[in-house]
Amino acid sequence: MLEVKDLHVTVEKKEILKGLNLTIKAGEVHAIMGPNGAGKSTLSAVIAGKEGYEVTSGSITFEGQDVLEMEIEERAQAGLLLGFQYPVEIPGVKNIYLLKAALNAQRAARGEGDIPAPEFMKLVKEKIAQMQMDPSFLQRAVNEGFSGGEKKRNEILQMLVLQPKLAMLDEIDSGLDIDAMRVVADGVNSLRDSKRAILLVTHYQRLLDYIVPDKVHVLMDGRIVKSGDAELAKELEVQGYEDIVEEPAA
Amino acid sequence: MSEVIHFLDVLKKRLAQRGSEPTWIAARRQAGAARFEAMGFPTRRDEAWKYTNVRQIAQGHFELAEDADYSSAKAAALTLPIDAYRLTFVDGVFSARLSDMEGLPESVQVMPLSQALEQNHEAVGGPLGRLTGVEFSPFSALNTAFMEEGAVIRLAPGTVVDKPIILQFVSRAGEQPVMSHPRVLIEAAGRSQATVIEHHMGDSDAANFTNLVAEIMLDRGAILTHYKLQEAPLADLHIASIHVEQRRDSRYTSYNLNLGGGLVRNDLVTDLNGQGAEANFYGLFYGQGRQHVDNHTLANHNAPRTFSNENYKGILDDRAHGVFNGKVVVKRDSQKIEGFQSNANLLLSDRAEIDTKPELEIYADDVKCSHGSTTGQLDKEAIYALRTRGIDEQTARGLLTLAFAGEVMEQVDIDAITERVELAVAGKLPERFNLAGLVEIAAAFNEA
Structure with a gap:
């Protein structure tokens, strides 16, 4: 579904991603973990199309399409959706x-034509209930005056309504208390099916207790230095990033 | 000076065609002409015209229109699709054919100025010119010299008009640019209530000059909602002076929505003369290309316990130039007044320009007043966020531009007007923005 090959990205002339490779298949949940400054957010931002990131070499394809040739909105329309950290x-x-x-x-x-109003109402009603949000949030300006947790719920609400093929969630767990974390994780888990994929970018293992990934990657200094299954995240929690990288690469 | 002479020549020619007229009209006309001749057109050395150059008007060789010929189909395409009483003027000339007064109750009079003068000129002579004299500006003097057509609206005490009254002014494309000097007189008796929509529009390739003066008198407890939807052709030159007098407990609400016109200047003045009088000024001006839009407003708090609230939003694209000058004056010993004023501007291009000046003059000590002005650009992060949800860049920019105008547009409760503004400011959107359709959905949602 998503294929990232030898991706090099610079921001303000500084190289952040230094040859990153990643393959995500339909039905999979991947988690990218790594210390601050490793390039985690850069990866999802480049896939979404944020300005200010220069791809100096490498490629990103999504269902066979060259993502880097697509406009930001075309990526979203194709089913690539980014949930923001902020x-x-x-x-x-x-x-x-x-x-x-x-x-x-x-x-x-x-x-396709516009969604009929009753159908839209039904859909939104169901999804907002699932996110345990008050319907009054619909009438409020997007994220204006929302608490940190409300903003994150709102990101997932958008995902549930838009049903992306690949949902990329950037530090979706930051700033969430345990109850909000459960609601958010349940929302994300409800997106899981054989045709969809999810890419989680996170600093902490905690989130992965609720959304159990199929694959975990450790991103350090612009490259994926280690990959494994959900157990890898637990090892990281115990050992820390520095020790993991000192082990010989698996 | 030769510029002034052209206008006076056109006036002379017109007067020669006209028969005799009541002495008071002739005298005022003369006073207007004399005043205009003495002052000449304003220059940028005049403080009130510092940012607005009227050379295009002064040097345009405008004549007066001779007829009101205009096809019904074209008029229908321009007109607001709402159920209303309508008076239509084509290049300043009244068109009975394009007007519709059917069903107007007896307690309301709505008629062209020419007809009001014919019926009872003395009844017009009293109020006319009382608020906007020839001294106000060279343009009010010019309007007085040329006045012959316009609208007279009178509301009997306690009358609540069931439908909006639309005054529509059509600007026609033609070989010879023309000018018109409409005069609007609104007298609302005690506790009467009405909505008046002043609508300026026309052929897209027209290039005429409109110089309107409106005098609005609100007696005790009268409520008037005044929409001005200015969609004049982009080469039109548009000058308007609106002067309001408010007695005790009256309420005047102005929606000054300027989308069209190459050169636009609005002067909006209210005199809050009685306790409890309230004025609300909502404004939106949108300029593109090389449009120049100048709004000057003035709220005179002449009595204690009066209230004024002003919110103007400017959106300027390309090389458009906006001017905002809002003034609140609190007279000596006008205690317990509240005067709020805000002007925010959005510049959509690097070459667009705004000159904004909110002013407060307070000669009383127990007052609550504030004013402020901000100017900014579209939020790039927000454009990006919308695009990552599949909304194309042009639409995203349109949505954010409309969102900026939101505080003003949320006050507008005539959908047909909102739609015109949306289309002009944001282009064609996926659906009505933050409005009816979605409100209905939300309402149904809450019931379900």
């Missing part, structure tokens, strides 16, 4: 409007 406040744009406009943009890209 969701942006968008004053004046109501949450419900964003959900509807985004869903209809995706449908339009597939050659």
Whole structure:
């Protein structure tokens, strides 16, 4: 589904990713872990298309399409969706409007018409209940005045409505208390199926108790230095990143 | 000076065509012409015109329109699709054919100025010119010299008008640019209530000059909502002076929405003369290309316990130039007043320009006043965030631009007007922005 090959990325002339390789198949949940500054957020930002990141070599393909040739919105319409570490406040744009406009943009890209209002209502009602959010959030401006946890729930709400093929979640666990973490994790887990994939970027192992990954990768200094299954995350928790990297590469 | 002479020549020609008229009109006309001749057009050395150059008006060789010929189909395409009473003026000339006063209750009078003068000129002579005299500006003097058409609206005490009253001004494309000097007079008696929509539009390739003066008198407890939807053709030159007088407990709400016109200047003045009087000024100006839009507002708190609230939003693209000058004046001993003023501007291009100046003059000590002005650009992070949800860049920019105008547009409760603004400011959107459709969905959602 997603194939990242020998990716080199510089930000303000500093090389952040130094030959990263990653293959994600449909149905899989991958977690990328690593210390601060390793390039975790850079990877998801480059896949989503954020400006200011220069890809000096390498490639990213998503379902056979060259991602780096696609506009930001085309990536989202194709089913690549990024959940932000720090969701942006968008004053004046109501949450419900964003959900509807985004869903209809995706449908339009597939050659489908707008979603009928009753169907949309039913969908949103179901998803907002699942995220244990009050319906009044729909009428509020996107993320404006939301607490940290509410913003993260709102990101997952968008995922649930838009049903991405590949959901990339950047530090979705940061700033969440244990109850919110459960709700967010349940939301993410509900996206899991054989046709979809999830890429978690996280600093802490804690999240992976709730969303158990199929594959765990350790990202350090711009490269994936070690890969394994869910057990690797637990080892990291005990040993720390430095010790892991000192072991001979598996 | 030769510029002034052209205008006076056109006036002379017009007067020669006209028959005799009541002496008071002739006298005021003369006073207007004399005042205009003495002052000439304002220059940028005049403080009130520091940022607005009216050379295009002064040097344009405008004539007066002779007829109101305009196809019904074209008018229908421009008109607001709402159930309303309508007076239509084509290049300043009244068109009975394009007007519709059917069902107007007897307690309301809505008629062209020419008809009001014919019926009872003395009843017009009293109020006309009382608020906006020839001294106000060279343009008010010019309007007085040329006045012959416009609208008169009178509300009997306690009347609540069931539908909006639309005054529509059409600017036609033609070989000869023309000018019009509409005069609007609104007298709202005690506790009466109405919504008046002043709508300026026309052929996209028109290039005419409109110089409107409106005088609005609100008696005790009267409530007037005044929409100005200015969608004049982009080469049109548009000058307007609106002067409001408010007695005790009256409420005047202005929505000054400027989307069109190449050169636009609005002067909006209210005199809060009675306790409990309240004025709300909401404004939105949108400029693109080389449009120049100048809004000057003034709230005179002449009595204690009066209230004014102003919120103007400017959106400027390309090389457009906006000017905002808002002034709140609190007279000596006008205690317990509240005056709030805010102007925020959004620059969509590096070459767009705004000159903004909020002013407060307070000569009383027990008052609550504030003013502020901000200017900024679209939030790049927000554009990115919207795009990562599949919304294309142009739409994302449109949505954020409309969101910026939100505080003002949320106050507008006529959907047809909101739609016009949305289309002009943001282009075609996926659906109505933050409005009816979604509100209905949300309402149904809460019920379900």
